[in-house]
Amino acid sequence: MARTLYDKIWDAHVVREEEDGTALLYIDRHLVHEVTSPQAFEGLRLAGRDLWRKESILAVPDHNVPTTQADRGNGTQGISDPVAKIQIETLNNNCESFQINEFDMDDVRQGIVHVIGPEQGATLPGMTVVCGDSHTSTHGAFGALAHGIGTSEVEHVMATQCLIQKKMKNMLVSVDGRVGGGVTAKDIVLAIIGEIGTAGGTGYAIEFSGEAIQALSMEGRMTVCNMAIEAGARAGLIAVDDTTIEYIKGRPFAPQNELWDKAIAAWRDLKSDEDAVFDQVVRLDAAKIEPQVTWGTSPEMVVSVNATVPDPAREVDGVKSNSMQVALEYMGLQAGQPVDEISVDKVFIGSCTNSRIEDIREAAAIARGGKVADSVKLAMVVPGSGLVKQQAEAEGLDRVFLDAGFEWREPGCSMCLAMNADRLEPGERCASTSNRNFEGRQGQGGRTHLVSPAMAAAAAITGHFIDVRKLGEQHG
Amino acid sequence: MDKFTVHQGLVVPLDRSNVDTDAIIPKQYLKSISRSGFGPTLFDDWRYLESGEPGMDHSKRPLNTDFVLNQPRYQGASILLARENFGCGSSREHAVWALTDYGIRAVIAPSYADIFFNNSFKNGLLPIVLSEDTVDSLFKAVSSREGYQLTIDLERQQVTTPSGEIYGFEVDEFRKYCLLKGLDDIGLTLQHADAIHRYEERRKQEAPWLFASG
Ligand code: SF4
Numbered sequence: 259m260a261r262t263l264y265d266k267i268w269d270a271h272v273v274r275e276e277e278d279g280t281a282l283l284y285i286d287r288h289l290v291h292e293v294t295s296p297q298a299f300e301g302l303r304l305a306g307r308d309l310w311r312k313e314s315i316l317a318v319p320d321h322n323v324p325t326t327q328a329d330r331g332n333g334t335q336g337i338s339d340p341v342a343k344i345q346i347e348t349l350n351n352n353c354e355s356f357q358i359n360e361f362d363m364d365d366v367r368q369g370i371v372h373v374i375g376p377e378q379g380a381t382l383p384g385m386t387v388v389c390g391d392s393h394t395s396t397h398g399a400f401g402a403l404a405h406g407i408g409t410s411e412v413e414h415v416m417a418t419q420c421l422i423q424k425k426m427k428n429m430l431v432s433v434d435g436r437v438g439g440g441v442t443a444k445d446i447v448l449a450i451i452g453e454i455g456t457a458g459g460t461g462y463a464i465e466f467s468g469e470a471i472q473a474l475s476m477e478g479r480m481t482v483c484n485m486a487i488e489a490g491a492r493a494g495l496i497a498v499d500d501t502t503i504e505y506i507k508g509r510p511f512a513p514q515n516e517l518w519d520k521a522i523a524a525w526r527d528l529k530s531d532e533d534a535v536f537d538q539v540v541r542l543d544a545a546k547i548e549p550q551v552t553w554g555t556s557p558e559m560v561v562s563v564n565a566t567v568p569d570p571a572r573e574v575d576g577v578k579s580n581s582m583q584v585a586l587e588y589m590g591l592q593a594g595q596p597v598d599e600i601s602v603d604k605v606f607i608g609s610c611t612n613s614r615i616e617d618i619r620e621a622a623a624i625a626r627g628g629k630v631a632d633s634v635k636l637a638m639v640v641p642g643s644g645l646v647k648q649q650a651e652a653e654g655l656d657r658v659f660l661d662a663g664f665e666w667r668e669p670g671c672s673m674c675l676a677m678n679a680d681r682l683e684p685g686e687r688c689a690s691t692s693n694r695n696f697e698g699r700q701g702q703g704g705r706t707h708l709v710s711p712a713m714a715a716a717a718a719i720t721g722h723f724i725d726v727r728k729l730g731e732q733h734g
Numbered sequence: 735m736d737k738f739t740v741h742q743g744l745v746v747p748l749d750r751s752n753v754d755t756d757a758i759i760p761k762q763y764l765k766s767i768s769r770s771g772f773g774p775t776l777f778d779d780w781r782y783l784e785s786g787e788p789g790m791d792h793s794k795r796p797l798n799t800d801f802v803l804n805q806p807r808y809q810g811a812s813i814l815l816a817r818e819n820f821g822c823g824s825s826r827e828h829a830v831w832a833l834t835d836y837g838i839r840a841v842i843a844p845s846y847a848d849i850f851f852n853n854s855f856k857n858g859l860l861p862i863v864l865s866e867d868t869v870d871s872l873f874k875a876v877s878s879r880e881g882y883q884l885t886i887d888l889e890r891q892q893v894t895t896p897s898g899e900i901y902g903f904e905v906d907e908f909r910k911y912c913l914l915k916g917l918d919d920i921g922l923t924l925q926h927a928d929a930i931h932r933y934e935e936r937r938k939q940e941a942p943w944l945f946a947s948g
Contacts, residue, residue, distance in 0.1 A: 280908040348767050677764065
């Protein structure tokens with residue numbers, strides 16, 4: 259029978275299945291970070307249990323790590339927040355006592371868990387990948403079945419190498435045709451979420467396909483799959499092709515020699531069969547996608563940069579209209595206001611959505627030769643990993659940002675969730691390349707607008723949102 | 735894990751859709767390495783007038799009296815009535831820990847985000863799905879009558895209102911079984927350790943590269 263990509267990976271990982279469809283699903287790769295793991299390790303200890311397969315685990319601190327040079331170096335000693343310090347030390351200690359491979363804060367390979375997995379080749383096609391973090395969907399870009407889990411499940415995977423799961427439904431999101439210049443992977447995924455809504459993918463694994471998706475680099479594909487969870491889907495997937503295989507080749511954890519040949523032969527089948535049936539199909543016309551900006555407190559509250567802020571009075575659904583009104587009040591915006599007249603106080607370029615080398619290059623291309631507007635209090639670039647940072651510096655991109663007045667930081671989650679000192683003050687408005695614009699996400703009372711790296715850099719330079727394509731015209 | 739069999743309790747209505755886990759428990763509290771103590775900071779940004787930090791005495795912080803959880807009539811509530819897509823966003827299980835630590839045993843909503851839904855069952859919190867219309871009528875009933883209680887019978891999969899209306903709900907057999915008995919699913923899974931070993935042996939033949947590197 260014809261199967262989808264999701265069906266194939268699912269089938270290959272079922273250890274056993276109950277009559278009601280509840281299955282034990284085998285997990286190949288388990289990524290661990292400091293925030294959602296301490297209680298799981300504690301649980302193992304209390305029950306006297308050991309890890310089932312410790313080589314499947316790769317750990318890294320990212321959520322809580324400081325991003326200023328002053329706080330980094332010399333292990334955890336420099337961390338000024340005592341509670342964060344304890345959490346990171348707890349991870350270090352747990353990894354040591356359970357003998358888990360960890361990239362600690364001083365390791366150049368340290369970075370955001372969803373950036374380093376792929377970067378190391380620890381995420382491979384056809385794998386099941388889990389992490390106690392919802393943006394684990396990122397790894398689906400490699401034709402892997404990857405999703406976020408809670409801490410109880412983290413403990414369960416540690417102890418059994420399995421997850422208790424029921425199969426999800428299949429959704430296909432096809433982005434047909436090509437996007438225009440200046441339109442990026444981030445704009446594509448924001449447009450998709452605008453179309454299907456933040457709960458549209460609930461209960462589904464979403465496969466992204468179509469010419470516009472195939473044309474993306476691995477970095478771009480990761481950006482798209484990263485935000486599958488923002489459309490409600492625990493997992494996003496993209497079929498394996500030459501782009502995937504090229505990216506993986508030669509990475510430290512990737513198979514070598516004969517194993518490599520065997521692996522790529524198997525990976526070639528990691529795509530949906532021609533006549534596979536999806537429970538739902540959504541199609542978007544790539545040519546119609548413009549640079550996107552979110553205006554509200556949910557990623558589905560998104561419009562083109564050339565549009566105006568929507569009017570709740572025009573929404574017929576009462577509950578929806580109500581939440582639009584609440585969002586506008588929180589965001590300090592008026593219905594009908596042109597999006598490109600909204601000015602920003604801070605700019606954040608980073609997060610597991612957009613902190614890979616290509617994102618940094620995209621932002622640098624806009625920042626080059628410019629100056630951060632006087633009205634912008636802080637514009638910061640936070641590379642996704644130590645290796646991304648190193649690469650960017652080798653290309654001189656750090657100078658481009660520093661000359662333009664941006665801050666160039668050490669890798670970590672940073673202002674994506676503002677667990678460390680990088681955060682918004684109440685009422686501050688931010689152009690952010692992260693993935694969530696929830697109330698208080700970047701600091702209590704902070705106002706987040708989600709955009710692409712190019713759009714964020716453009717907002718930093720002009721002080722307000724602007725269609726990057728117009729910026730191009732102005733600068734010749 | 736606490737068992738869940740029959741529960742009767744006061745209902746508190748949270749009339750917003752897409753309530754995300756950042757709102758349920760803000761990030762600053764995720765620095766804790768413990769599973770307990772999150773109740774006082776449940777819905778922290780909405781519940782208090784000023785922002786909070788871990789380690790504060792939360793009982794001394796000024797309350798936002800407009801927020802529903804702070805209204806006297808809802809004190810002691812153990813059933814949360816919510817709107818669609820409850821628990822969206824981050825996978826943080828701390829959101830469930832905060833709800834249960836506060837005393838919530840069940841949530842009723844038209845839909846939930848998947849990860850939150852899963853996490854709930856692992857902690858003895860029952861997330862019940864009722865239709866949008868039913869949830870709507872419950873919102874009206876709760877606000878019009880002080881002390882509104884519901885009875886939830888998991889074995890029968892029924893929610894009963896004070897006037898005797900009964901709403902049936904769906905729940906997976908396996909999850910129901912675990913909740914009714916208060917079972918730890920790691921122990922259950924380890925009963926199948928042989929099957930897991932057999933699977934691994936087979937996979938090592940089929941896809942050896944998955945077992946090759948660190
Ligand atoms: S960058 Fe943001 S979304 Fe990504 S893992 Fe870190 S906190 Fe989560």
